[in-house]
Amino acid sequence: MxxxxxxxxxxxxxxxxxxxxxxxxxxxxxxxxxxxxxxxxxxxxxxxxxxxxxxxxxxxxxxxxxxxxxxxxxxxxxxxxxxxxxxxxxxxxxxxxxxxxxxxxxxxxxxxxxxxxxxxxxxxxxxxxxxxxxxxxxxxxxxxxxxxxxxxxxxxxxxxxxxxxxxxxxxxxxxxxxxxxxxxxxxxPRLKPGRVAQAWKEISQYHHQEFYLPEPEQAKPGVTSDCLQKWHYNLPDKIGEFLVLKAAVDLEHVNKPFIGKYIRQSARTQEEAEKGMPYLSIYWKAMRNPAPVAERHTL
Structure with a gap:
């Protein structure tokens, strides 16, 4: 050469x-x-x-x-x-x-x-x-x-x-x-960072609309979960699962009952959930149940 x-x-x-x-x-x-x-x-x-x-x-x-x-x-x-x-x-x-x-x-x-x-x-x-x-x-x-x-x-x-x-x-x-x-x-390398940023921005927006806006402007219960599910299956293998796990760590109200319900809705059996979402299942098991406090609505 x-x-x-x-x-x-x-x-x-x-x-x-x-x-x-x-x-x-x-x-x-x-x-x-x-x-x-x-x-x-x-x-x-x-x-x-x-x-x-x-x-x-x-x-x-x-x-x-x-x-x-x-x-x-x-x-x-x-x-x-x-x-x-x-x-x-x-x-x-x-x-x-x-x-x-x-x-x-x-x-x-x-x-x-x-x-x-x-x-x-x-x-x-x-x-x-x-x-x-x-x-x-x-x-x-x-x-x-x-x-x-x-x-x-x-x-x-x-x-x-x-x-x-x-x-x-x-x-x-x-x-x-x-x-x-x-x-x-x-x-x-096929995953563009901008797409991850877009997904998290949208998840955060729906989370804010569902849990923090005044009653008349509040989004209907479940929109955060729906948004998480949308990105879970639109992003490459496992990347969506990692975003759900990030939400479980960073977002208030995305607690153990929330994640448990999310997992149940995303898989027909516990075995299927642990196979399809292994990291989220591991983290969910380690999460503590929230203290019993009154919330505006539950999922």
Whole structure:
């Protein structure tokens, strides 16, 4: 690669990294409650995870993304230093763009334990920086040896990100991750922070109209729950659930009976609720029942 091509690629890489990190960080910050929760929160709503996530993406995920040939093909002859972000946004507006595809590939390839040297890519370039797991997680790389049934050669096994993040959860103060939470991390760059902000603004407005306006102007009971349900199912996988959980922490009157009723209305059985809304169900169980006080109306 010629010197000017190298420089252009480095500028491209910097623009991609900045956009993906800023976009995903902003969305997670918007999902984080402002008030003190009554229980441990999911990873995506915990500041300590958000801080850690930035470094994880920088040294573990982005090297894989930037190594993929379709991503490198985007570089072209764009002046990335001057107009790179504007051009990148047009690329990201295509939901099937190569960057999102490579991002999803990176999380999938690192999520589960795997044999050393079998990272799922077809090139030695599609690997994170050497030793990034041990450096980030403060643990020695575990290499388990074993032989296959046919008496083949031995191979080390490296733990995946799911295992390592779950181990980290207690230290960092967030709930252990479910295995399919990789879907949340894979979809995060597709979520525009403005949409999360719009959802929370609307939820807050309906909450104010239902609980704080004078009687003649007051919205009918249940509009807050209806608005939460609307966004719960219009936002990407689990993001709506996190907004409901944020409401349970930050909004007065969105208390244990409110959330219990919300869960019952959103699922046919307790088992279905815990499977479909696992984090909200965990938090609801930890919530305390409100003191018996007279309210203008109950849900």
């Amino acid at each position: 010629a010197a000017n091509e190298n420089e252009r690629f480095n500028q491209f890489a910097a623009v991609v990294a900045a956009e993906l990190l800023e976009r995903t960080k902003k969305s997670m910050e918007l999902l984080a409650p402002e008030q003190q929760p009554c229980s441990v929160l999911p990873f995506i709503q915990t500041p300590s995870f958000v801080e850690f996530y930035q470094e994880l993406v920088r040294v573990g995920i982005l090297p894989v993304v930037l190594s993929r040939r379709p991503v490198r093909a985007i570089v072209g002859d764009v002046d990335w230093a001057r107009e790179g972000r504007e051009y990148l946004l047009t690329v990201l507006d295509d939901r099937s763009n190569a960057i999102f595809t490579a991002w999803e590939f990176a999380w999938d390839s690192l999520w589960d334990e795997r044999k050393i040297g079998q990272d799922g890519g077809n090139s030695s370039q599609s690997k994170p920086k050497k030793g990034f797991f041990s450096a980030l997680f403060g643990r020695r790389r575990e290499e388990k040896t074993g032989s296959d049934g046919g008496g083949g050669g031995e191979g080390g096994v490296m733990a995946g990100l799911h295992t390592m993040l779950t181990e980290l959860a207690e230290k960092r103060g967030f709930l252990p991750l479910f295995h399919d939470d990789v879907r949340i991390l894979k979809a995060l």
